[in-house]
Amino acid sequence: MSTRARSAVPPTVVVGASAGGVEALRDLALGLPEDLPAAVLVVLHVPAAGTSVLPAILARAGRLPARHARDGDVLEAGTILVAPPDRHLVVIDGRVSLTRGPQENGHRPAVDVLFRSAARSHGARVHGLVLSGALDDGAAGAVAVTQRGGRCLVQDPQEALYDSMPRAAAAAAGLGDGGALSVRDMPAALLSWLGDLPPPEGPDQVSELMQKETAMADLDPGALQDPVPPGNPAGFGCPDCAGSLFEIDEGRLRRYRCRVGHAWSPESLLARQTVGMESALWMALRSLEEKVALTDELAERAAGQGHPETARRFGTRSREARKAAELVRDLIADIDSGESRPEEFSA
Structure with missing residues (x-):
């Protein structure tokens, strides 16, 4: 300009x-x-x-x-x-x-x-x-x-x-x-x-990181396809795309961004991980409760058909599934709802 x-x-x-x-x-x-x-x-x-x-x-x-x-x-x-x-x-x-x-x-x-x-x-x-x-x-x-x-x-x-x-x-x-x-x-x-502003500046130096992150928000293909990642490998996955996250260190602030531009602050990343973990626990609980219902039905059917050993085996599986389901329910109950704040996310 x-x-x-x-x-x-x-x-x-x-x-x-x-x-x-x-x-x-x-x-x-x-x-x-x-x-x-x-x-x-x-x-x-x-x-x-x-x-x-x-x-x-x-x-x-x-x-x-x-x-x-x-x-x-x-x-x-x-x-x-x-x-x-x-x-x-x-x-x-x-x-x-x-x-x-x-x-x-x-x-x-x-x-x-x-x-x-x-x-x-x-x-x-x-x-x-x-x-x-x-x-x-x-x-x-x-x-x-x-x-x-x-x-x-x-x-x-x-x-x-x-x-x-x-x-x-x-x-x-x-x-x-x-x-x-x-x-x-x-x-x-x-x-x-x-009332105390500097005059408009001419062309000046903007950090490469700021240029790249702004371009990512504008869906610039050059920024999204850049082979150089925006930071150092963090060892975490992006909750939005499952890609690798890279850590950006800005002194007082550390944050994360993936190769295609999804960005996370530490607290927001933790909150989204908590939401994802709770969702996974609910799916596990649903599978276990279904397993309890099915093994109980199979045990009852085997007993009615005169197969006590088969009924015993299904009964054991049912008790194991019940115990696992109880543990998962306790984990769900122990999740701090103040961390997840799903209403804070737009998606």
């Missing part, structure tokens, strides 16, 4: 939220002034098949117009663009792109995709806000923004309905105590920052 074209692109505020985020987003919209000199882009984790009414909620709550982003929209100051369900919101220079790229942390749209692509495109003229949400989504995005010279804030964990996302983002990006604010105080902080 030319220097003249860059100067026409407004500063960008990227906002990410998940569980409990609607209330926080509404409070944020309420405090943003109608002459805000920045474009606002929002990702709220929603189910892929759901219907989002978030733009209407934000438009009613505040003074800025809000709508779902459309592919190719130009960034405009004083406008809120919301990622639609099942589409990543990607920033490319002064426009947005909607893609069905690989999910990140089980989500599409994903907070990290938006933050990373905006940081890659606009550098220090990006401000990131991480609001209420479970697990550690947004941490990688906050790191990307700060790596490129942008600034981040997180919702005060004491205020957030779900404090995991703000805490994880603050820790990963090294924000310190001053990086957490009440949502109602964020607009004033943003206006102060927007």
Whole structure:
């Protein structure tokens, strides 16, 4: 992009939220002034098949117009663009792109995709806000923004309905105590920052990893077919495609990505593994209960036909299956439901 074209692109505020985020987003919209000199882009984790009414909620709550982003929209100051369900919101220079790229942390749209692509495109003229949400989504995005010279804030964990996302983002990006604010105080902080922005930059160096990850979200075949993996072998499998995961070490943050772009934070990977394990246990329990029913029926039939030895053998198998089924039921009951949070995943 030319220097003249860059100067026409407004500063960008990227906002990410998940569980409990609607209330926080509404409070944020309420405090943003109608002459805000920045474009606002929002990702709220929603189910892929759901219907989002978030733009209407934000438009009613505040003074800025809000709508779902459309592919190719130009960034405009004083406008809120919301990622639609099942589409990543990607920033490319002064426009947005909607893609069905690989999910990140089980989500599409994903907070990290938006933050990373905006940081890659606009550098220090990006401000990131991480609001209420479970697990550690947004941490990688906050790191990307700060790596490129942008600034981040997180919702005060004491205020957030779900404090995991703000805490994880603050820790990963090294924000310190001053990086957490009440949502109602964020607009004033943003206006102060927007009054002290660096001029638009010319072409600059973006890390190869950030370039590659942003391209993956945009389903770029060059990135997906690159023989060089995005990190070092982690020894884990990807829950979405069963491919090998590679570990990406960013100092305070370690995360995982497979060759085709599915990305996982540690907590999200653990949560999805817990969901998968519970599903496998239920299948095992179903097989064992069916085995109990079948061996009981066969034992009864053999006894009725005057074959006591065969009936005894089937009875032994039934008791063994019952014992195994009891163990599996105990394992299912012992799974910490707070870890799995299946509602946190869009698929």
